[in-house]
Amino acid sequence: MPAVISSAPWRPRPNPDAATIAAIGDLSGKRVVVMGLGRFGGGIGAARWLAAHDARVIVTDLADRAALSDSIAQLADIDLRFELGGHRADLLTDAALVVVSPAVPQERSPFFAEIVRRNVPWTTEINLFLARCPATVIGVTGSAGKSTTTAMIHAGLSASWSGGACYMGGNIGRSLLADVAEMSERDVVVLELSSFQLADLPRIARRPELAVLVNAFPHHIDRHGSFDAYVDAKLNIIRGATACTPVVIGGHDDRLIARVRDVADSFGGSIIRAGDEPPPTGLTLPGAHNADNARCATVVCRLLGLDADRTAAALREFRGLPHRLEFVGLFNGVRYYNDSKATCPTTATASLRAFDRPVIALMGGKARDVSLDLLQSAIRESARSLFCFGGGGAILADAVRLDATCGPRPVIEIAATFGEAVASACRAARDGDIVLLVPGFESYDEFPNYEHRGRAFAEIVKRFHHVND
Incomplete structure (x- = not known):
C-alpha cells in the first residue's frame, strides 16, 4: 500500500491563504473586472468562478469578439458583460477587484497603470486558486517540458495514489477554481506554472508544498527583460516557501542548481537532482528531453510514497500531450x-x-x-x-x-x-x-x-x- 502523503515528514499541512481571502472578501453583488479573457482557460475559469460567487462580472480584452469566439462560447450560460476590442478606464469605476491575465505585460499596459493609480485591488486567476486550495499542491515550472512533466506526474499519481482525488491544471490549460469547493486536505493537485503566472505569486503567502523546476534557458526575454529576471520569476515557485519544502531539479545545469540553492537555503528546503536518477526504460515518447521529464516525475512520485513499479508502468504507457512530439x-x-x-x-x-x-x-x-x-x-x-x-x-x-x-x-x-x-x-x-x-x-x-x-x-x-x- 503506497504511503499517504499526509504522513510524509517533509510536507506541511496545506494552509489556504487566509489573509488574501480576507482582503478580497465577499464578492456578492460587487463589480469585478476580468482583464484578459484569452484562449487558454484562465480567464474563462476566473469569470465562471466569479459569476458563481454572484459578482457582477465584466470581461475586457484587447481582442475583438471574432478572435475570442471560442472562449466567449464557453461563457454563454452565465450572466456577465463583455467589453472587447480595448480596455476602457471607466470600467474600473466602483470595481471591487480586477483579475489580471498573466498574458498582460503589466509594465506596458495603460489600463494596468490605471488600476494601480486608482488603487483598485487586483489579483490573478492562479492566485485566487492557490489562496483557497486545501489540497497539497505540486508546482511544476521550467522553460520546456513542464506540461509533459506535469502530465507524467499526474499519470503516476493516477496509477497508485490512494490519499484522495488527483487534479491537474494551471498553465496546462485548465483552471481549477471551479474544483476548489470539492477539494480536501487528502487531495493532491499537480499545477503547471508559467513564468508569467509565477511573477505575481509573491502577492500571496501560499506556495506549492513540492516544487519542480524542469530546466531554465533563455525564453520570454521580451517580457522579462533579461534571463536573470526570467529565472527570478521562475524561482518565485519556492521563494517564501515553508521549511523543508523539497525542490526537484531536472537536468544537470549547475548554474541553475546554484540559483535554486541560494533561495532554498533561506527556508531550509531540500534539493533533489532528478538528473542523477537512472534513465527510465521503455518510454513511448522519444527523446532525451522526455527521459529527463520522466526522471522528474519519478522523483516526485517517490517523494509521495507511491509504488515504484506502478509509477514506472504509468510512465511507459504515457502517450504524451497534443502538439508535443x-x-x-x-x-x-x-x-x-x-x-x-x-x-x-x-x-x-x-x-x-x-x-x-x-x-x-x-x-x-x-x-x-x-x-x-x-x-x-x-x-x-x-x-x-x-x-x-x-x-x-x-x-x-x-x-x-x-x-x-x-x-x-x-x-x-x-x-x-x-x-x-x-x-x-x-x-x-x-x-x-x-x-x-x-x-x-x-x-x-x-x-x-x-x-x-x-x-x-x-x-x-x-x-x-x-x-x-
Whole structure:
C-alpha cells in the first residue's frame, strides 16, 4: 500500500491563504473586472468562478469578439458583460477587484497603470486558486517540458495514489477554481506554472508544498527583460516557501542548481537532482528531453510514497500531450510527428535530436530576432531535408545555407505557405522516413496559436494521403 502523503515528514499541512481571502472578501453583488479573457482557460475559469460567487462580472480584452469566439462560447450560460476590442478606464469605476491575465505585460499596459493609480485591488486567476486550495499542491515550472512533466506526474499519481482525488491544471490549460469547493486536505493537485503566472505569486503567502523546476534557458526575454529576471520569476515557485519544502531539479545545469540553492537555503528546503536518477526504460515518447521529464516525475512520485513499479508502468504507457512530439500517424511507411509547441530554438533542437535517424523537418513561423547557432547545428546533424515556411523559415534557411561549418547540408525548400510546405514534405517522404513539424518559431504569422498550427498539420497530412493513396 503506497504511503499517504499526509504522513510524509517533509510536507506541511496545506494552509489556504487566509489573509488574501480576507482582503478580497465577499464578492456578492460587487463589480469585478476580468482583464484578459484569452484562449487558454484562465480567464474563462476566473469569470465562471466569479459569476458563481454572484459578482457582477465584466470581461475586457484587447481582442475583438471574432478572435475570442471560442472562449466567449464557453461563457454563454452565465450572466456577465463583455467589453472587447480595448480596455476602457471607466470600467474600473466602483470595481471591487480586477483579475489580471498573466498574458498582460503589466509594465506596458495603460489600463494596468490605471488600476494601480486608482488603487483598485487586483489579483490573478492562479492566485485566487492557490489562496483557497486545501489540497497539497505540486508546482511544476521550467522553460520546456513542464506540461509533459506535469502530465507524467499526474499519470503516476493516477496509477497508485490512494490519499484522495488527483487534479491537474494551471498553465496546462485548465483552471481549477471551479474544483476548489470539492477539494480536501487528502487531495493532491499537480499545477503547471508559467513564468508569467509565477511573477505575481509573491502577492500571496501560499506556495506549492513540492516544487519542480524542469530546466531554465533563455525564453520570454521580451517580457522579462533579461534571463536573470526570467529565472527570478521562475524561482518565485519556492521563494517564501515553508521549511523543508523539497525542490526537484531536472537536468544537470549547475548554474541553475546554484540559483535554486541560494533561495532554498533561506527556508531550509531540500534539493533533489532528478538528473542523477537512472534513465527510465521503455518510454513511448522519444527523446532525451522526455527521459529527463520522466526522471522528474519519478522523483516526485517517490517523494509521495507511491509504488515504484506502478509509477514506472504509468510512465511507459504515457502517450504524451497534443502538439508535443505527438504521433500523427503512419502513412505509406512514413511516420508523422507534430511538435508545433516547439516554438523556440532550444525546444526545436531537443525535438530534432529525439530520433535515431535524420528527419524531414518542417520549420518556420513568425520571424523574430533569436540566436540560431544551436538550432543550425541540430539541423545539420538531424535533418535530411528542410521545408521552410513563414518569415522565420526564410531566416532559418539563409542561416543554414550560410553556415560555414563542415559537414553535409540538408536539402532546403522554401514554401509560400505552411500548407504548401507540409504538402511538399509529404511528397518527398519515402518508406521509413520521419516527417517532423518542429517550427522553432511562434505561429502568429498564419495561425492564432500553436494548437491551430498543429491541428492544421495533422489535417493536411491525412488529407494528402487520402487524396494521393
